[in-house]
Amino acid sequence: xxxxxxxxxxxxxxxxxxxxxNCTYSDRGSQSFFWYRQYSGKSPELIMSIYSNGDKEDxxxxxxxxxxxxxxxxxxxxxxxxxxxxxxxxxTGNQFYFGTGTSLTVIP
Amino acid sequence: xxxxxxxxxxxxxxRGQQVTLSCSPISGHRSVxxxxxxxxxxxxxLFEYFxxxxxxxxxxxxxxxxxxxxxxxxxxNVSTLELGDSALYLCASSLGDRDFYEQYFGxxxxxxxx
Numbered sequence: 001x002x003x004x005x006x007x008x009x010x011x012x013x014x015x016x017x018x019x020x021x022n023c024t025y026s027d028r029g030s031q032s033f034f035w036y037r038q039y040s041g042k043s044p045e046l047i048m049s050i051y052s053n054g055d056k057e058d059x060x061x062x063x064x065x066x067x068x069x070x071x072x073x074x075x076x077x078x079x080x081x082x083x084x085x086x087x088x089x090x091x092t093g094n095q096f097y098f099g100t101g102t103s104l105t106v107i108p
Numbered sequence: 109x110x111x112x113x114x115x116x117x118x119x120x121x122x123r124g125q126q127v128t129l130s131c132s133p134i135s136g137h138r139s140v141x142x143x144x145x146x147x148x149x150x151x152x153x154l155f156e157y158f159x160x161x162x163x164x165x166x167x168x169x170x171x172x173x174x175x176x177x178x179x180x181x182x183x184x185n186v187s188t189l190e191l192g193d194s195a196l197y198l199c200a201s202s203l204g205d206r207d208f209y210e211q212y213f214g215x216x217x218x219x220x221x222x
Contacts (some may be wrong), residue, residue, distance in 0.1 A: 046211070
């Protein structure tokens with residue numbers, strides 16, 4: 001079983017819509033959770049970190065964590081074409097574990 | 109504050125050769141982690157160094173090694189290169205405090221083995 005699982009997509013949403021990205025993890029002891037954005041040909045960029053159950057908002061991004069369900073999600077409101085990228089979920093155990101990423105395309 | 113830097117950015121090597129990649133972390137960051145990224149396998153963890161000591165290691169053969177210097181700069185070495193080692197090698201730095209573990213990536217080194 002993979003430590004972190006994400007739907008690979010591709011996920012397509014129209015401009016202005018809400019994009020919802022999901023991630024599940026296997027280690028109940030995980031304490032820190034992150035979302036990275038990676039544009040094609042570039043390195044991952046940290047966009048959100050969340051450490052406790054509930055929602056954390058930063059601009060158009062909202063991260064949601066549910067440790068009981070071992071589930072973390074990222075919502076992108078008012079999606080823009082510039083949000084088109086691969087989104088990587090990362091979870092800490094004794095190291096960083098990354099999911100394989102979800103490809104998001106925002107259609108103008 | 110300057111970000112994570114990696115050198116070289118691009119590298120072409122021949123099978124059997126060895127290569128050394130360098131990473132300079134964000135000032136004040138004491139942890140450096142290395143990853144291999146390929147289209148088929150995604151981001152694979154190689155190892156993490158903290159205060160010049162290897163703190164964690166992924167499932168890679170012994171041909172992959174690393175070290176960290178007293179100024180937190182890190183190097184990664186791959187010996188006896190194989191075609192399958194062609195990948196983007198990324199390093200990421202963090203403060204090293206496990207309770208606040210945000211990692212920031214460098215631009216990567218694109219290694220091509222022919």
